[in-house]
Amino acid sequence: MSAPPAGAELVVLLDEAGEAVGTTEKAGVHHAATPLHLAFSCYVFDGEGRVLVTRRALHKPTWPGEWTNSFCGHPGPGEPLADAVRRRAPQEIGVEVRDVRLALPAFRYRAVMPNGVVENEMCPVYTAVAAGPVVPDPAEVDQAVWEPWADFRAGVLAGTRAISPWCAEQIALLPQDPRAAAPADPSVLPPAARV
Known part of the structure; x- marks a missing residue:
């Protein structure tokens, strides 16, 4: 097996128990047989209690043009999820975030696009507050x-x-007002995310 190119973004592959079993390049992880991997979703709020809802870029390989939560991403190997949320927010939505809180530590889903491309993630969910304009x-x-x-x-x-x-x-699992809820228990995160 060859080493990934320098600077390649890696995602953490998981077994059914949520333990890390390796890594692969993000660029090639999504296809008809997408392996289970670690990700996160984040809902960003402003000072008025509004949530940032985004429409995915039209050229993205998964769910292009689909409306969704504020942003998503993948932690790197050994990267704490909350740190990955803080890293990804400026990259995707152009704003620093504060008050990053774990909301759904054990969320997992699998979804299939009409073209057969699969998302297959253990995907803890976070909330955060925008620290400036998006x-x-x-x-x-x-x-x-x-x-x-x-x-x-x-x-x-x-x-x-x-x-x-x-x-x-x-949304069906989040509390009625996630900003007022206490942070979830991090011990419920997938084992690979407890770093």
């Missing part, structure tokens, strides 16, 4: 809007708000 990277985000959390949540739960499959599942 300036999305157009390579990642086609559009970004602030929406009142209660309205967004109600639309997703009612099935009237078009949204990515993982976001729909997450």
Whole structure:
């Protein structure tokens, strides 16, 4: 097996128990037989309690043009998830985040696109607060809007708000007001994420 190219972004591969079993390049991980891997989702709020909802860039290999949560990403090998959230926020939505909180430590999903490409992730969910104006990277985000959390949540739960499959599942599990909820227990994270 050859070493990945210098600077290649790696994702952490998992077994069914959530233990790390290796790494692979992010660029090639998503296909019809996507292996189980570690990721995260984050919901970013502003000072008024609105949530940032983003539309994925149209050229992304998974769910292009789909509306979803604020941003997602993959921790690098040995990188704590909260650190990965803080690293990824400026890269994808162009803003530093503060008050990063674990909301759903054990979230896992598998979803299949119409073309057969699969997402297959253990994907703990975080909330955070934007520390400034949002300036999305157009390579990642086609559009970004602030929406009142209660309205967004109600639309997703009612099935009237078009949204990515993982976001729909997450909204059903998140508390009515995640900003007011205590952080979740990190001991419930997949073992590979307890670094």
